[in-house]
Amino acid sequence: MIFNNRLFFIICHSLITISAYSQNNTASPYSMYGIGNIENKGDAINMGMGHTGLALSATNYINTINPASLSSMDSLTMLFNLQVRGTLSTFETSSEQQTNFNSNINGFSMAFKVNPRWGMGFSLSPYSNVGYKIKSEKYLIGTTGTYPVTYEGEGGVIELGWSNGIEVFRNFSVGLKTSLLWGTVDVIETSEYPNILGQTIYNSHSYHINNFNLEYSFQYTLPLNRYKLSFGGIYSSETSLNTWFKQRVYTAGDVEYYSERMNADNLFLPTSYGGGVALQKEKTWLLAFDYHAGNWSNINLANTTHKTRDTQQFNVGIQYSPQKNMYQSIFNRMQYRLGAFYADRYLTIKDVELNEKGVTAGLTIPLKNRSLLNLGYEYKMGGSLKNGLIKENFHSVKLGLTFNESWFRKSVFK
Amino acid sequence: MLLVSIALFACCMTSCDEGDLDVAKGFVRSDTYTALIDTVSINLSSIKADSVQTSGRESGLVGYYNNPLIGSQKATSYFGITTPEGFSWDKEKQVIDSIALIIKPNGYSIGDTSSVISFQVHQLKEQIVRNNSGYLNNINHIDFEEEPLGTKSLLIWPGEQKSIVLTLNKQLAIDIIDFIDENKGLSTYTTLFRENFKGFAIQTDTLQTNAIIGIDIDSEECFLRLYSHKATLEEQEITTDFDLLLTTSHFTEIEESNLLSPWDQLTSEKDRLNENQTDSECLIQNGNGYRIRIDFPHLNNLLEIKEQGRIVKAELVLRPVMDYIKYADLPSTIYINEIDKINSLGDFLYNTSGETLTPTLYKDVINNKNTYYSFDITNYINTRIQEAIVDTNQGLAISFTDSNAGTQLDYMVMGGYYNQNYKSELKIYYYYYDIQ
Numbered sequence: 001m002i003f004n005n006r007l008f009f010i011i012c013h014s015l016i017t018i019s020a021y022s023q024n025n026t027a028s029p030y031s032m033y034g035i036g037n038i039e040n041k042g043d044a045i046n047m048g049m050g051h052t053g054l055a056l057s058a059t060n061y062i063n064t065i066n067p068a069s070l071s072s073m074d075s076l077t078m079l080f081n082l083q084v085r086g087t088l089s090t091f092e093t094s095s096e097q098q099t100n101f102n103s104n105i106n107g108f109s110m111a112f113k114v115n116p117r118w119g120m121g122f123s124l125s126p127y128s129n130v131g132y133k134i135k136s137e138k139y140l141i142g143t144t145g146t147y148p149v150t151y152e153g154e155g156g157v158i159e160l161g162w163s164n165g166i167e168v169f170r171n172f173s174v175g176l177k178t179s180l181l182w183g184t185v186d187v188i189e190t191s192e193y194p195n196i197l198g199q200t201i202y203n204s205h206s207y208h209i210n211n212f213n214l215e216y217s218f219q220y221t222l223p224l225n226r227y228k229l230s231f232g233g234i235y236s237s238e239t240s241l242n243t244w245f246k247q248r249v250y251t252a253g254d255v256e257y258y259s260e261r262m263n264a265d266n267l268f269l270p271t272s273y274g275g276g277v278a279l280q281k282e283k284t285w286l287l288a289f290d291y292h293a294g295n296w297s298n299i300n301l302a303n304t305t306h307k308t309r310d311t312q313q314f315n316v317g318i319q320y321s322p323q324k325n326m327y328q329s330i331f332n333r334m335q336y337r338l339g340a341f342y343a344d345r346y347l348t349i350k351d352v353e354l355n356e357k358g359v360t361a362g363l364t365i366p367l368k369n370r371s372l373l374n375l376g377y378e379y380k381m382g383g384s385l386k387n388g389l390i391k392e393n394f395h396s397v398k399l400g401l402t403f404n405e406s407w408f409r410k411s412v413f414k
Numbered sequence: 415m416l417l418v419s420i421a422l423f424a425c426c427m428t429s430c431d432e433g434d435l436d437v438a439k440g441f442v443r444s445d446t447y448t449a450l451i452d453t454v455s456i457n458l459s460s461i462k463a464d465s466v467q468t469s470g471r472e473s474g475l476v477g478y479y480n481n482p483l484i485g486s487q488k489a490t491s492y493f494g495i496t497t498p499e500g501f502s503w504d505k506e507k508q509v510i511d512s513i514a515l516i517i518k519p520n521g522y523s524i525g526d527t528s529s530v531i532s533f534q535v536h537q538l539k540e541q542i543v544r545n546n547s548g549y550l551n552n553i554n555h556i557d558f559e560e561e562p563l564g565t566k567s568l569l570i571w572p573g574e575q576k577s578i579v580l581t582l583n584k585q586l587a588i589d590i591i592d593f594i595d596e597n598k599g600l601s602t603y604t605t606l607f608r609e610n611f612k613g614f615a616i617q618t619d620t621l622q623t624n625a626i627i628g629i630d631i632d633s634e635e636c637f638l639r640l641y642s643h644k645a646t647l648e649e650q651e652i653t654t655d656f657d658l659l660l661t662t663s664h665f666t667e668i669e670e671s672n673l674l675s676p677w678d679q680l681t682s683e684k685d686r687l688n689e690n691q692t693d694s695e696c697l698i699q700n701g702n703g704y705r706i707r708i709d710f711p712h713l714n715n716l717l718e719i720k721e722q723g724r725i726v727k728a729e730l731v732l733r734p735v736m737d738y739i740k741y742a743d744l745p746s747t748i749y750i751n752e753i754d755k756i757n758s759l760g761d762f763l764y765n766t767s768g769e770t771l772t773p774t775l776y777k778d779v780i781n782n783k784n785t786y787y788s789f790d791i792t793n794y795i796n797t798r799i800q801e802a803i804v805d806t807n808q809g810l811a812i813s814f815t816d817s818n819a820g821t822q823l824d825y826m827v828m829g830g831y832y833n834q835n836y837k838s839e840l841k842i843y844y845y846y847y848d849i850q
Contacts, residue, residue, distance in 0.1 A: 032442065136442060138444075138447060139447075140448055140449070140450060140843065141447055141449035141450065142449050142451070142452065143450050149444070151444070189444055189446060191446065191448060191845060193726055196726070196727050196729065196843055198726035198727035198792075198843055199726060199727070199792070201724065201726060201845050203446055203847065203848065249724065249847055257724045258847060306443075
C-alpha cells in the first residue's frame with residue numbers, strides 16, 4: 001500500500017475546513033427557515049447531469065446520492081473525492097438587489113471495497129446551509145415611526161455519513177447510509193433606533209442541532225444487449241433533530257442584558273423517498289432521470305409561521321463520453337454532461353408556493369492514475385417577487401477532484 | 415496535482431456581498447418589538463433654595479422689575495470700601511471737586527429697559543461681614559442710610575456696557591479727607607477707615623424703574639473716585655480711586671414681593687409646590703433659587719416588565735411654556751441633578767462618556783407647541799429599576815447653570831405632566847425580548 005502524503009494533507013485539511021467554513025455560506029434569504037436550504041447531494045458529476053444519480057452506478061467515482069452504488073466500485077481502488085463550490089448569487093426585491101459571492105469546500109468523501117460485493121464509504125459534506133442578511137423595519141409601537149431591523153443568519157448542518165452498498169445478488173444492490181447530522185445556526189436580529197438616538201440592541205440565537213439519520217436505497221441493473229438499464233430508489237423516514245439554543249441580548253458596547261441556554265422545539269427532517277432510472281449505451285451515452293418527494297406538510301417548522309407543503313423534485317441529465325482510449329486526444333477522453341431540474345420548496349410564504357429550477361452542464365477531465373477532475377456548472381432560479389418576496393438567481397460552479405489510489409493492488413513482481 | 419489542490423484550497427474561503435436587501439414586513443418572523451411606554455407618568459413640582467450665593471461672583475445686579483407672572487424683584491448691590499495705598503493730600507493746595515461711584519453694566523438686563531432707571535447710592539450703617547460659610551447670599555441685608563448719597567436717572571439699553579458715573583454728596587469726600595488727615599500713620603488706620611466708611615448700597619427706585627441690570631464686579635471697572643485739583647500756577651486735576659473690596663464684600667440682595675404669584679407659597683427649601691397647585695406650571699430661576707423637581711411615582715411599574723425586555727431609551731421631555739419666553743431667550747442648556755426626599759441636591763447626571771448630561775433643545779418655531787428640552791436619562795432609569803424596590807422619594811432637579819446663580823434673574827416656566835399645551839413627560843422606548 002502506497003500512502004500518498006499529499007492526499008493525507010488534503011483529507012485532513014478538508015475535514016477541518018468543511019467543519020469550520022460550512023458556516024460561511026451565503027445561501028439565500030429563504031434559508032432562514034427550518035434548518036436552511038437543503039443541499040443537493042452528489043458531486044460535480046451529478047451536478048452536471050441535473051443532480052441525477054439514484055440509478056447511476058459508480059465504478060470510478062463516488063456516487064453519494066445512492067449508497068447502493070458503492071457495490072459497483074472497482075475492487076482494487078481507494079477513491080477520494082474533494083468538492084469545491086463557488087456561487088454567485090443575486091437576490092432581488094421589487095426595488096433592490098443584493099449580490100453575493102462565496103466559495104468553500106463543499107464536501108469530502110472516500111470509498112473502498114470491503115469485499116467484492118461490499119463497498120463502503122465515508123463522507124463529510126454540508127447537509128443544509130443558512131446564510132442571509134436582510135433589512136426590514138418594525139413599527140415603534142405607540143408612535144407613528146418605525147425603526148430599522150437587520151436579520152442575519154449563518155451556519156448550517158453538516159453531515160458525516162457512513163455508507164455501505166452490498167450486492168445482494170447479481171445486478172441488485174442495497175445501500176444504507178448512517179449519518180450524524182450536527183451544526184450550529186446563528187441568527188442575529190439587530191434593532192437600531194436612529195430616530196430616537198436609542199442604543200442598538202442585538203438579539204442573537206445560536207441554535208445547536210444534532211442527531212443520526214438513516215437512509216435506505218437500492219440499485220438494479222438490467223443488461224439489454226448494447227444498452228444497460230438501471231433503476232434506483234431511496235427512502236428516509238422522518239427524523240427529529242435534537243435542538244437547543246443559547247439566546248443573548250446585548251448592546252453595541254457588548255453590555256449583556258440577557259443570556260440563557262434553552263431547549264428549543266426539535267427540528268424535523270421529513271419522510272422522503274425517490275426513484276431514478278438510467279439508460280446507458282455502450283459507455284458512450286448515458287441518460288438519467290430522478291424523482292424525489294418529501295412529506296414536508298407534516299413538518300412543523302419551529303421558527304416560522306409560514307406553511308409547509310409536500311415537495312417534488314424532477315431531475316434529468318445526459319452524459320456523452322466520446323472515447324475511452326488513452327491514446328486519443330484529451331477532448332475525446334473527456335465526458336460531457338447536460339442536465340435540468342425542477343424542485344418545489346417546502347415553504348409557502350404569503351400564499352406564494354416557491355420553487356426552483358435550473359439547468360446544468362459539466363465535464364470530466366481524466367488525470368494521471370485514473371484520477372478525475374470534474375467540473376459542474378449550474379444556473380438556478382428561485383423565489384418570487386410576488387407579495388413582496390425575493391427572487392433569486394444562482395450561478396454555481398463545482399470543482400471535484402477524484403483521486404483513484406490503487407491501495408489494494410498486489411504486485412506480482414517484487 | 416498538489417499545486418491544483420493548494421489553489422483550490424486558497425480560493426475556498428472567500429465570501430463577499432454587495433447591496434442591501436430590504437424586505438417587506440411579514441417575511442421574517444420576529445417576536446421582538448419596541449414600544450413607547452406611557453404608563454410611567456412623572457410629577458413636576460417647584461422648589462426653592464433657602465438662599466443663593468451672590469458674593470464672589472464676577473457680576474452683580476441692580477434694579478427693580480415687576481414681573482406680572484412671578485411678582486416684583488428688587489436687586490441691591492453692596493460694596494465695602496478701603497483706602498488707596500500711599501494716599502497723600504496737600505491740605506494747603508489741594509481742593510476737593512467731587513466724588514463719584516463708578517460702575518459698569520455688563521450688558522445683562524431683564525425687564526423694561528425703555529424706561530428710565532433711577533440709581534440711588536446709600537452709605538452703609540454696618541460693615542459687611544461674611545457668614546460662617548464665607549459667603550453672602552441673596553437674602554442677606556445690610557442696613558444703610560435712608561437718605562441717598564447720590565442719585566442718577568438714565569436709560570440703559572440692552573447690551574449697553576458704558577460706565578455709569580454716580581456722583582455722590584461732596585460731604586463724603588470731605589469726611590474721607592478729614593479722616594485720613596486725622597488718622598494717617600496709626601497702625602489701625604485701615605481698620606478704622608473701614609469702621610467709619612462701611613461701604614455702599616446701590617439700588618434703584620421702584621416707581622420709575624422697571625428693569626434690573628447686571629454690573630461688572632471688577633476693580634478696573636467699579637470703584638469710588640475722588641476728583642480734586644491743586645491750585646498752583648497751572649491748575650492740576652487729580653483723581654484718586656478707592657477700591658470697593660469687590661472680592662471680599664460685594665454681594666447682591668434680591669428681594670421678592672410676589673404675593674400674587676403661586677410660587678410665593680414656597681417658604682422652605684424642603685417645600686414642594688406640586689404642579690397641580692400652579693396650573694401645571696413650574697418655575698426655574700437662578701437668582702432666587704427656583705428649581706423644578708421631577709418625581710417618578712410610578713417607576714415601580716417598570717419592575718413588572720423588567721425581565722421581559724430592556725429600555726432602549728428613556729427620554730425626559732421638558733416643554734417650556736412658550737407664553738412666557740421668546741425663542742431667543744431659551745437657554746441653550748439646563749442642568750439635571752439627583753435630588754433626595756428633602757430637596758438636597760445630589761450629583762449631576764452623566765452621559766455614557768462621563769460628561770455632565772445636557773439636553774438637546776428642539777425648537778418648534780412654526781407651531782409654537784413642540785419646543786422642548788430632551789434629556790437622555792436611559793442610564794439613570796436603568797439604574798433606578800435595578801433597585802429591589804424603587805424609592806419614589808428620589809427624583810431629579812432641573813436648574814439653570816450654577817455659574818450664573820445670583821447674577822441673573824432670567825426665568826423659565828416649564829409645563830407639567832398635566833399641562834395641556836406644554837406637557838412634560840417621560841418617554842420610555844422599551845424593547846421586548848422574545849424570550850420563552
